[in-house]
Amino acid sequence: MTTFAIVCAAGSGKRFGGKTPKQFLFLNNKMVIEYSLSVFENSPFIDSVVILIPSGYREIGDLLKEKYKKVILWDYGEDERAKTVKKGLELVKGMCDFVAIHDAARPFINLSLIENLILEVKSSYAVAPAVLAKDTVKYVTDGYIESTIPREKVYLVQTPQVFKFDLIYTAYKKFEDICFTDDLQYVEALGVKPKIIEGTSLNFKITTQEDMIFAKAVAENLFK
């Protein structure tokens, strides 16, 4: 059984701001993207890695391919995350049985998370880490609360989202005109129920400048 990781690193970071995409900023002595690449590199459950980058960043693509032996190729992504993923799926078609789709902007994954996801995907075909909402959750329209959602049923879903390749490829093909915000939704749209396993709050996505303050603290204290 062959498992590839597709690392989505083609975003421009509009909400984060600045010139350099957030996934290429340095945290201690390596770029944000390198934290997850290191974990994939060291995981016995991942065979190869493909990276999608923004246009204009060829040097970084070459550097990462040189430094991480499992990175077999990089290519340019597209203007929407979903389109970037679709391109990645086309690139690895016919090469793997399972695929782990990951946000480069989520640096703090770990080896046991990868192991748990890969063990689970063999029976559930679509699986992702998620964390239960900690705060009370409100459904709001125009600034006013309409209802309170039972928080024991609300999970915040993360990446890597791991799939049987044929399932996610079929789903992306069928709904190729829709840009969902995560990959599970393509499978859900087929009528398949993906599995959730326990994630960790450390696996947050660096989206805004505020997140970078937390990322620096985590990198400094836990990942040095």
Ligand SMILES: Nc1ccn([C@@H]2O[C@H](COP(=O)(O)OP(=O)(O)OP(=O)(O)O)[C@@H](O)[C@H]2O)c(=O)n1
């Ligand atoms: N066209 C895109 C958009 C996003 N991504 C990647 O998908 C992940 C999650 O996306 P997000 O946090 O939204 O990143 P950006 O799109 O860069 O941010 P923004 O939406 O603020 O522009 C990131 O690793 C990002 O690089 C991608 O590969 N291709």
Ligand SMILES: C[C@](O)(CO)[C@H](O)COP(=O)(O)O
């Ligand atoms: C895929 C994802 O990280 C799951 O939480 C998220 O949906 C990405 O959303 P974004 O708008 O591309 O940041």
